[in-house]
Amino acid sequence: MGRIVLHADFDHFYAQCEETRNPLLRAAPLVVCVFSGRGGDSGAVATANYLARAHGVGSGMAINLARRRLRDVEGSRFLPVDFAFYEGISERAMGILRGHADTFEYVGRDEAYMDVTQRTSGDYGTARHVAQQVKNDVRSALSLTCSVGVSPNRLVSKIASGHQKPDGLTVVAPGELEGFLGPLGVRRIPGLGKRAEEALVAAGMRTVADVRARSVFALSEVLGRRMGTYLHNASRGIDGEPVAERGPNVQYSRITTLERDSTDAGFLAGAIPRLCAGVHESLAADARTFRSVGVLIVQANMATKSRSVTLRNATSSLAEMERAASSLLREAMESQEVPVRRLGVRVSDLGDAGGQSSMDDYA
């Protein structure tokens, strides 16, 4: 029996959350923003509803640019993100999705995979009903719409869920894989971003069908062996990755935009305690230890730099994290000529605190 995998993706999730709290927001363009610490409209767009998207506003865009695009649109609203509120809604949504899955995989606040092979006995008609039921349950419990893709694997279901948005339901049965994928632009393949797309277009490949026409060797020449092999399979709708419960984090980080660009090591060091405290809070909540500490620097020209160090022993000590981060920052700043815009701290090489570590370490 072939597998059947669902992928559910909530439409412009943060904007929809805001709309459930204030339904009047549905009537006009809505932009949910991450304002940086610099005041004014410094920051980026997290998401926008479909009325805003119709004016060319989308995720990742500078807030200022979004303002310009909606300058003449009456009633446009710009709201700051409220992650705690979205998280609460997400938990309830994920609970509903999980209830419809044999195996459930959380991907992010607004996205999940569900293996439904057993409960549908591998039948696509039944799977379509399950997908519709998922959508109905989410709508009646939370007043939210989501788009669902159904196919033999994660890869194609993910592409399918994005095929008809918002509120879509796209089923791609095993015999329809190549016909479904062929006309799509290469960028629709997950994991393939702007850079890879540019490289493929330069090599004469715009659609998935174009990719399929090339050998795995030709693709590897353009994108490297690993990506080439992945793309060769993806263009045929081949993906053997199982739906699996998410494992623990492999890293935790905090990054902040500084009040002003600076090369002053002392000023930058002032941000370290708060960043470390944030990282440590997440670490403590999950009872994890760390062995590697890193600092991240985003320069005023947006180029990035990082420095990291591996400690002798795993630890959960905030003081040790701060010491290591401060020293890495000092070291990085010695050769820093371009002003720094954003500063971050990251820990990795994680372990379980378990019983071997005293809770004093979390102090």
Add this chain to the structure above:
DNA sequence: GACTAGTGTCGAC
């Protein structure tokens, strides 16, 4: 050659 540590880049959400 195998392995590890460290750095930088890319991509998803």
Add this chain to the structure above:
DNA sequence: TTACGGTCGACACTAGTC
């Protein structure tokens, strides 16, 4: 005319070591 978040995962590449 520009403008630009925060968090996480993965991997390419290099250098050093054995």
